[in-house]
Amino acid sequence: xxxxxxxxxxxxxxxxxxxxxxxxxxxxxxxxxxxxxxxxxxxxxxxxxxxxxxxxxxxxxxxxxxxxxxxxxxxxxxxxxxxxxxxxxxxxxxxxxxxxxxxxxxxxxxxxxxxxxxxxxxxxxxxxxxxxxxxxxxxxxxxxxxxxxxxxxxxxxxxxxxxxxxxxxxxxxxxxxxxxxxxxxxxxxxxxxxxxxxxxxxxxxxxxxxxxxxxxxxxxxxxxxxxxxxxxxxxxxxxxxxxxxxxxxxxxxxxxxxxxxxxxxxxxxxxxxxxxxxxxxxxxxxxxxxxxxxxxxxxxxxxxxxxxxxxxxxxxxxxxxxxxxxxxxxxxxxxxxxxxxxxxxxxxxx
Amino acid sequence: xxxxxxxxxxxxxxxxxxxxxxxxxxxxxxxxxxxxxxxxxxxxxxxxxxxxxxxxxxxxxxxxxxxxxxxxxxxxxxxxxxxxxxxxxxxxxxxxxxxxxxxxxxxxxxxxxxxxxxxxxxxxxxxxxxxxxxxxxxxxxxxxxxxxxxxxxxxxxxxxxxxxxxxxxxxxxxxxxxxxxxxxxxxxxxxxxxxxxxxxxxxxxxxxxxxxxxxxxxxxxxxxxxxxxxxxxxxxxxxxxxxxxxxxxxxxxxxxxxxxxxxxxxxxxxxxxxxxxxxxxxxxxxxxxxxxxxxxxxxxxxxxxxxxxxxxxxxxxxxxxxxxxxxxxxxxxxxxxxxxxxxxxxxxxxxxxxxxxxxxxxxxxxxxxxxxxxxxxxxxxxxxxxxxxxxxxxxxxxxxxxxxxxxxxxxxxxxxxxxxxxxxxxxxxxxxxxxxxxxxxxxxxxxxxxxxxxxxxxxxxxxxxxxxxxxxxxxxxxxxxxxxxxxxxxxxxxxxxxxxxxxxxxxxxxxxxxxxxxxxxxxxxxxxxxxxxxxxxxxxxxxxxxxxxxxxxxxxxxxxxxxxxxxxxxxxxxxxxxxxxxxxxxxxxxxxxxxxxxxxxxxxxxxx
Numbered sequence: 007x008x009x010x011x012x013x014x015x016x017x018x019x020x021x022x023x024x025x026x027x028x029x030x031x032x033x034x035x036x037x038x039x040x041x042x043x044x045x046x047x048x049x050x051x052x053x054x055x056x057x058x059x060x061x062x063x064x065x066x067x068x069x070x071x072x073x074x075x076x077x078x079x080x081x082x083x084x085x086x087x088x089x090x091x092x093x094x095x096x097x098x099x100x101x102x103x104x105x106x107x108x109x110x111x112x113x114x115x116x117x118x119x120x121x122x123x124x125x126x127x128x129x130x131x132x133x134x135x136x137x138x139x140x141x142x143x144x145x146x147x148x149x150x151x152x153x154x155x156x157x158x159x160x161x162x163x164x165x166x167x168x169x170x171x172x173x174x175x176x177x178x179x180x181x182x183x184x185x186x187x188x189x190x191x192x193x194x195x196x197x198x199x200x201x202x203x204x205x206x207x208x209x210x211x212x213x214x215x216x217x218x219x220x221x222x223x224x225x226x227x228x229x230x231x232x233x234x235x236x237x238x239x240x241x242x243x244x245x246x247x248x249x250x251x252x253x254x255x256x257x258x259x260x261x262x263x264x265x266x267x268x269x270x271x272x273x274x275x276x277x278x279x280x281x282x283x284x285x286x287x288x289x290x291x292x293x294x295x296x297x298x299x300x301x302x303x304x305x306x307x308x309x310x311x312x313x314x315x316x317x318x319x320x321x322x323x324x325x326x327x328x329x330x331x332x333x334x335x336x337x338x339x340x341x342x343x344x345x346x347x348x349x350x351x352x353x354x355x356x
Numbered sequence: 357x358x359x360x361x362x363x364x365x366x367x368x369x370x371x372x373x374x375x376x377x378x379x380x381x382x383x384x385x386x387x388x389x390x391x392x393x394x395x396x397x398x399x400x401x402x403x404x405x406x407x408x409x410x411x412x413x414x415x416x417x418x419x420x421x422x423x424x425x426x427x428x429x430x431x432x433x434x435x436x437x438x439x440x441x442x443x444x445x446x447x448x449x450x451x452x453x454x455x456x457x458x459x460x461x462x463x464x465x466x467x468x469x470x471x472x473x474x475x476x477x478x479x480x481x482x483x484x485x486x487x488x489x490x491x492x493x494x495x496x497x498x499x500x501x502x503x504x505x506x507x508x509x510x511x512x513x514x515x516x517x518x519x520x521x522x523x524x525x526x527x528x529x530x531x532x533x534x535x536x537x538x539x540x541x542x543x544x545x546x547x548x549x550x551x552x553x554x555x556x557x558x559x560x561x562x563x564x565x566x567x568x569x570x571x572x573x574x575x576x577x578x579x580x581x582x583x584x585x586x587x588x589x590x591x592x593x594x595x596x597x598x599x600x601x602x603x604x605x606x607x608x609x610x611x612x613x614x615x616x617x618x619x620x621x622x623x624x625x626x627x628x629x630x631x632x633x634x635x636x637x638x639x640x641x642x643x644x645x646x647x648x649x650x651x652x653x654x655x656x657x658x659x660x661x662x663x664x665x666x667x668x669x670x671x672x673x674x675x676x677x678x679x680x681x682x683x684x685x686x687x688x689x690x691x692x693x694x695x696x697x698x699x700x701x702x703x704x705x706x707x708x709x710x711x712x713x714x715x716x717x718x719x720x721x722x723x724x725x726x727x728x729x730x731x732x733x734x735x736x737x738x739x740x741x742x743x744x745x746x747x748x749x750x751x752x753x754x755x756x757x758x759x760x761x762x763x764x765x766x767x768x769x770x771x772x773x774x775x776x777x778x779x780x781x782x783x784x785x786x787x788x789x790x791x792x793x794x795x796x797x798x799x800x801x802x803x804x805x806x807x808x809x810x811x812x813x814x815x816x817x818x819x820x821x822x823x824x825x826x827x828x829x830x831x832x833x834x835x836x837x838x839x840x841x842x843x844x845x846x847x848x849x850x851x852x853x854x855x856x857x858x859x860x861x862x863x864x865x866x867x868x869x870x871x872x873x874x875x876x877x878x879x880x881x882x883x884x885x886x887x888x889x890x891x892x893x894x895x896x897x898x899x900x901x902x903x904x905x906x907x908x909x910x911x912x913x914x915x916x917x918x919x920x921x922x923x924x925x926x927x928x929x930x931x932x933x934x935x936x937x938x939x940x941x942x943x944x945x946x947x948x949x950x951x952x953x954x955x956x957x958x959x960x961x962x963x964x
Binding site: 130330 | 392564566567568581582609617629631633634635640752754794797799807817
């Protein structure tokens with residue numbers, strides 16, 4: 007880790023449309039290990055939010071417990087953050103979102119936080135199509151307690167201490183597809199070029215947007231024989247397409263070869279442009295996406311990129327038919343029925 | 357053979373039914389008719405954890421004097437469940453009445469010499485009058501209500517009126533019901549001397565009182581308090597709290613044209629998620645609550661600790677049932693006191709409220725939101741199955757239109773502009789209560805990181821022992837501040853008059869008040885206090901100190917309230933005498949009388 011971050015910033019750092027430079031989107035100094043994949047993801051979050059001209063205070067960052075869940079302290083220091091309890095970030099995010107539908111909810115979790123202790127809440131947040139970004143920083147092990155296997159560790163993967171994981175891995179991307187998530191992506195912390203547009207698209211997706219990011223643990227799970235080490239992941243990552251996130255206002259200026267580019271319109275007018283290299287599935291077809299991810303798994307490959315997207319699914323507020331005004335802004339005049347209505351209620355109970 | 361004297365407006369009727377046979381609405385009809393005749397009436401549903409088939413009882417106490425607690429001794433048993441009949445016969449007090457279905461001859465094991473039998477061929481009458489099987493079952497209940505109206509002198513027009521209200525919009529169902537009532541009336545008039553020596557007489561005792569269950573009152577209270585987010589997981593006996601909230605919100609919080617709602621209600625995947633959602637919503641500035649029972653509170657412990665430590669408001673309505681573990685899910689108890697007071701690991705303390713009537717359920721639910729937001733901490737309202745699920749005669753609900761929600765110390769964008777540096781956990785006012793901000797308030801000021809880990813006054817993570825301790829001490833200060841904000845106790849005397857006192861709370865109140873009268877009749881005068889909240893304030897401490905013996909009445913085995921008094925006030929353990937009831941049934945005045953009398957004069961045997 008970097009102990010002292012230079013305070014000096016180049017005075018001519020580029021500014022975004024809000025007049026903020028990228029440092030405005032940074033957070034506190036990371037206390038994670040030097041080379042931790044999670045720090046790269048935090049950096050990608052900072053860049054994505056800068057590029058998207060997000061006002062940091064309009065975004066709330068939430069997490070559970072674990073190394074990954076510490077990261078919200080390391081980006082967007084002008085956003086409110088909530089480091090909750092282990093595995094329970096989805097419920098806190100649900101309540102927060104119900105209270106104010108106008109903010110962006112950015113959840114960060116880990117493989118222990120999501121695939122073990124928090125599995126129930128993760129699954130139900132998907133079931134309700136909660137409008138949030140949910141990133142799992144997935145390193146296949148428990149860092150803070152010194153390297154135990156997590157539920158996403160691959161069967162046969164070897165730990166630093168030499169033990170071989172005997173259990174099947176829970177594949178979170180497959181699971182979320184199966185559960186009906188409207189946005190499923192997978193990436194690698196070492197592939198910023200892919201990760202940033204995915205984060206941007208996830209933020210703009212209406213509904214639950216899941217990104218499973220393989221993020222190696224340099225201290226406990228970066229050894230030969232581990233399937234979550236930098237080397238292994240680099241060798242087995244299968245990025246079959248590159249993608250751009252195109253905000254609404256931007257005109258299409260580049261010409262792509264017919265047939266190799268797929269454009270996905272998002273509900274707010276922005277779009278995702280996929281430039282296929284070898285992608286042979288349709289990310290707007292769930293069955294096709296499930297087949298592709300299963301096929302890659304069976305071949306020992308990690309499929310990355312935008313796996314599946316459905317912009318038509320209704321999010322939780324639409325299902326509950328809540329009013330457009332954020333509930334936390336409704337005034338007493340609107341909320342309290344008053345004494346006259348109470349007299350009628352009393353009369354009905356006599 | 358009869359009861360000693362005419363018992364006008366003073367008796368107990370118990371109905372023994374089979375669960376799931378439609379008896380509930382017929383029995384409620386009976387109760388409501390007596391209520392409409394201006395007389396105090398208290399029904400108790402004694403039901404199994406079952407959907408259909410097991411025995412269920414409905415006990416109704418009628419009291420001219422206005423006693424609303426349970427009373428032991430059944431004056432009239434309406435026995436329509438063969439499964440429990442032996443037990444039912446045995447529970448009638450000598451000289452009482454046993455109404456049964458005489459379609460089949462009563463076997464001799466059910467015959468007692470000291471009670472009166474009223475046989476009505478309910479099944480035969482139904483079979484003769486109706487052809488549909490479901491109707492035959494349902495109208496059997498209505499026939500016995502008709503019979504009771506003649507036996508007890510309940511005004512027939514009152515029953516007819518209630519049926520008309522019940523079937524408003526489905527008027528064609530009314531004549532068949534009235535016919536069933538009339539069948540019962542006619543049978544009694546043709547076969548028995550009526551009315552009985554136990555009977556009702558119209559009075560004007562109850563004024564403008566209402567009849568409602570505590571859970572519905574809590575749900576309505578949450579609507580009035582401005583709750584906008586409710587998250588819950590179904591569990592008996594709390595389920596009807598959020599169901600009531602939901603149905604009142606459908607009526608009072610829904611745009612009639614668009615159908616859009618000023619409320620969000622989520623049935624969570626479990627109690628952990630329910631309280632998590634409540635905490636998330638409150639953190640984000642919406643008033644939010646959940647309702648559960650003991651097992652749910654157990655599951656919510658970790659989150660309650662977070663809300664205490666990170667200082668996030670939360671309202672939790674705990675409708676207590678008989679524990680431990682699954683216990684007796686459909687029986688009452690006051691046994692979550694210690695669990696609620698100290699929920700979660702580490703040093704934690706929570707505010708508790710103890711309502712004892714539906715009116716208080718309504719008011720205290722509203723108070724709970726104010727307290728939670730002013731003190732930025734969880735508030736747990738401890739009601740119970742007896743209060744929550746039974747209908748009670750209650751004073752009507754009152755809402756002062758001048759009342760304003762107390763949202764506590766929340767800084768808006770303008771406030772933030774005026775301050776140099778915002779310290780989320782900085783005790784600016786010296787009362788232990790710090791200022792908070794909602795997410796989304798200001799572009800560059802007021803953001804902070806909420807966490808369950810230790811932090812300094814500026815919400816920055818720290819493992820510095822001194823900073824941790826400062827924070828814990830401030831939380832104690834805040835808890836002390838709360839002592840004068842929570843509802844004050846009720847005293848039953850202007851000045852203390854006795855060395856002895858009764859100490860009670862929640863649903864022990866009715867029985868305790870009645871016991872005070874019974875003690876007085878025996879020449880024993882006692883002072884009394886009813887507490888409504890925790891932490892205890894100075895008044896509670898003073899009251900205990902100024903008496904030689906304080907009878908702490910509670911409905912659990914381990915004297916949990918007594919423990920709380922010992923821990924929090926350092927009260928003299930010799931002074932606090934427990935009066936306990938933990939069989940799952942609401943405590944009775946006789947029970948209190950017996951235990952208190954025994955303690956005051958050990959030579960005295962059972963008083964009844």
